[in-house]
Amino acid sequence: xxxxxxxxxxxxxxxxxxxxxxxxxxxxxxxxxxxxxxxxxxxxxxxxxxxxxxxxxxxxxxxxxxxxxxxxxxxxxxxxxxxxxxxxxxxxxxxxxxxxxxxxxxxxxxxxxxxxxxxxxxxxxxxxxxxxxxxxxxxxxxxxxxxxxxxxxxxxxxxxxxxxxxxxxxxxxxxxxxxxxxxxxxxxxxxxxxxxxxxxxxxxxxxxxxxxxxxxxxxxxxxxxxxxxxxxxxxxxxxxxxx
Amino acid sequence: xxxxxxxxxxxxxxxxxxxxxxxxxxxxxxxxxxxxxxxxxxxxxxxxxxxxxxxxxxxxxxxxxxxxxxxxxxxxxxxxxxxxxxxxxxxxxxxxxxxxxxxxxxxxxxxxxxxxxxxxxxxxxxxxxxxxxxxxxxxxxxxxxxxxxxxxxxxxxxxxxxxxxxxxxxxxxxxxxxxxxxxxxxxxxxxxxxxxxxxxxxxxxxxxxxxxxxxxxxxxxxxxxxxxxxxxxxxxxxxxxxxxxxxxxxxxxxxxxx
Numbered sequence: 001x002x003x004x005x006x007x008x009x010x011x012x013x014x015x016x017x018x019x020x021x022x023x024x025x026x027x028x029x030x031x032x033x034x035x036x037x038x039x040x041x042x043x044x045x046x047x048x049x050x051x052x053x054x055x056x057x058x059x060x061x062x063x064x065x066x067x068x069x070x071x072x073x074x075x076x077x078x079x080x081x082x083x084x085x086x087x088x089x090x091x092x093x094x095x096x097x098x099x100x101x102x103x104x105x106x107x108x109x110x111x112x113x114x115x116x117x118x119x120x121x122x123x124x125x126x127x128x129x130x131x132x133x134x135x136x137x138x139x140x141x142x143x144x145x146x147x148x149x150x151x152x153x154x155x156x157x158x159x160x161x162x163x164x165x166x167x168x169x170x171x172x173x174x175x176x177x178x179x180x181x182x183x184x185x186x187x188x189x190x191x192x193x194x195x196x197x198x199x200x201x202x203x204x205x206x207x208x209x210x211x212x213x214x215x216x217x218x219x220x221x222x223x224x225x226x227x228x229x230x231x232x233x234x235x236x237x238x239x240x241x242x243x
Numbered sequence: 244x245x246x247x248x249x250x251x252x253x254x255x256x257x258x259x260x261x262x263x264x265x266x267x268x269x270x271x272x273x274x275x276x277x278x279x280x281x282x283x284x285x286x287x288x289x290x291x292x293x294x295x296x297x298x299x300x301x302x303x304x305x306x307x308x309x310x311x312x313x314x315x316x317x318x319x320x321x322x323x324x325x326x327x328x329x330x331x332x333x334x335x336x337x338x339x340x341x342x343x344x345x346x347x348x349x350x351x352x353x354x355x356x357x358x359x360x361x362x363x364x365x366x367x368x369x370x371x372x373x374x375x376x377x378x379x380x381x382x383x384x385x386x387x388x389x390x391x392x393x394x395x396x397x398x399x400x401x402x403x404x405x406x407x408x409x410x411x412x413x414x415x416x417x418x419x420x421x422x423x424x425x426x427x428x429x430x431x432x433x434x435x436x437x438x439x440x441x442x443x444x445x446x447x448x449x450x451x452x453x454x455x456x457x458x459x460x461x462x463x464x465x466x467x468x469x470x471x472x473x474x475x476x477x478x479x480x481x482x483x484x485x486x487x488x489x490x491x492x493x494x495x496x497x498x499x500x501x
Contacts, residue, residue: 056252056254057254057258060254060255060258061258068476068480070437071437071479071480071483071484072441072476072479072480072483073440073441073442073443073444073455073479074441075444075445075455076444076455076472076475076476076479077476079472080469080472080473080476083468083469083472172333172334176335176336176337177336178336179336179337179338179339180336180338180445182338183338183448190336190338190339190342193339193342194342194346197346198346201350203343203346203347203350203351204343204347204351207339207342207343207346207347208343210339211331211335211339211340211343214334214335214336214339215330215331215334215335218330218333218334218335219334
C-alpha cells in the first residue's frame with residue numbers, strides 16, 4: 001500500500017505526477033456533459049411539443065424513439081450511434097469529394113449522449129408542460145399571443161418548477177454517462193484515470209482521486225440546482241409544513 | 244395495454260408495413276452467416292447476463308433494506324454511514340467503481356500470501372466476483388434511497404396498531420412494515436431493475452463474457468459492425484420488456500384501494 005506522501009507525489013500537477021492528466025480528463029468530461037445536456041434539452045423540448053401537439057405519425061415516432069432509447073443500454077447505443085455517425089459523415093464527405101473525415105471525440109460524445117439524453121428529457125418536459133394549468137395557456141392565447149410567444153413567456157417559465165428536479169437528475173446522469181465514452185476510447189476522466197493507474201500501478205490512489213472529482217461535481221451540481229429550483233419556484237407558496 | 248383496435252389505425256398500419264419491410268431488408272441484405280457459428284457463445288453470454296442481473300438485483304435489494312431502514316429510523320451512527328454510502332455510489336460512475344474494485348482489489352489481493360493460499364483464491368482470480376460486488380453495491384445504493392422513502396411513508400397508525408397488539412418487533416417488520424413499504428415502491432423497483440439490466444454490459448470491460456462481450460467479439464473477429472449490435476439491442480429490449488411485464492403482473496396481484 002502506498003503512503004500518503006507518495007500518493008500526493010503521484011497526483012501532483014507537475015510533470016512526474018498525473019494530476020494534470022486527471023484534470024484534463026475532467027475538463028473533457030464536463031465539456032461533453034454540458035454539450036450533451038444542452039443538445040438533450042433541445043431535442044427534449046422539440047420532442048415534448050411533438051408528443052403533445054404533433055400529428056399522429058409524429059407522436060408514434062416519438063413514442064418509439066423514447067421507448068427504444070430507454071430500453072437499450074447506453075453502452076450499446078453509444079456504439080451504434082458512434083458507428084452510424086462516422087459512417088454517415090464519411091459517406092457525405094465522399095460524395096462531396098473529400099477524403100475520410102476524422103471526427104473529434106468531443107463532438108462524437110456530445111452527439112451520442114445528446115440523443116440518449118433527448119429521450120429522457122422529452123419525457124420530463126412533456127410531464128412538466130402538462131402540469132401547467134391550461135387556463136394560463138388559454139388566457140395567453142385569448143390575448144392573441146402567437147404560439148412561440150406563448151411558449152417563451154408562459155409555458156416555459158410556468159413549467160420550470162416542475163421540470164427542474166427531473167432535469168437535475170438528468171444532468172447527474174449526463175456527467176456519469178460520460179464515463180461510458182471510455183469504452184470507445186475517448187480520453188475523458190475515467191480513461192485518463194485508468195491509464196495513469198495502470199502505468200504507475202497505484203490503482204487505489206487514482207481511482208479514489210477520480211471518484212472524489214466526480215463526487216465534487218455531483219455535490220456542486222446539487223447546490224447549483226438547489227438555487228435554480230428556488231429561482232424557478234419564486235412566487236409559488238412554500239411547500240414547507242404542508243404535510 | 245395496447246388493444247388491437249388501437250393498432251388498426253391507417254397510419255399505424257402503414258408504419259408497421261414499413262417496419263416489416265425494414266425487417267425483411269435486414270434479413271435479406273445484411274450478413275447473418277456468422278450467427279450459427281457464434282450461437283453457443285451467445286447463449287452462454289445471455290445466461291451470464293441473466294444470472295448476474297438476477298443475483299445482483301436480489302442481493303442489492305437485501306442490502307438496500309437495512310440501508311433504507313438505517314436512514315429512515317436508525318440512530319445517527321448508522322444513518323450517517325448509510326447516507327454516505329448512498330451518496331458516494333450515486334455520485335460516481337459505475338464504470339469507475341467497477342474498475343476500482345477489479346483493478347484495485349485485484350492488484351491488492353495477491354500481495355497477501357494467506358489470501359493466495361485460501362480456499363477463495365480460485366474465485367478471486369476470476370472477474371465475475373468483482374462484477375457481482377460492484378453491481379450489487381450500485382443497486383443497493385440507488386435502492387437504499389428509494390427504500391428510505393418507502394419505510395418512512397408507511398402510515399404511523401399501522402405500526403402503532405401492531406405494537407398495541409403486542410407484536411414482536413421483527414414480526415411487525417416482516418408482516419406490516421416491509422410489505423407495505425415494498426408495495427408502495429413497486430413501480431420504482433421495476434424501473435430500477437431495468438436500469439440494472441442496462442448497467443450489466445459494463446462488466447464486459449472487466450472480461451466477463453456476457454452477451455455484450457459476445458457481440459464485441461463477433462465485431463472484432465469478423466469486422467461485421469451493425470448486425471451484432473442491432474441483434475444485441477433487440478435482445479436487451481426483449482429482456483427489458485419481460486421485466487416490465489413481470490412487474491406489471493406483480494403490481495396487479497397486489498390488492499390496493501384506489
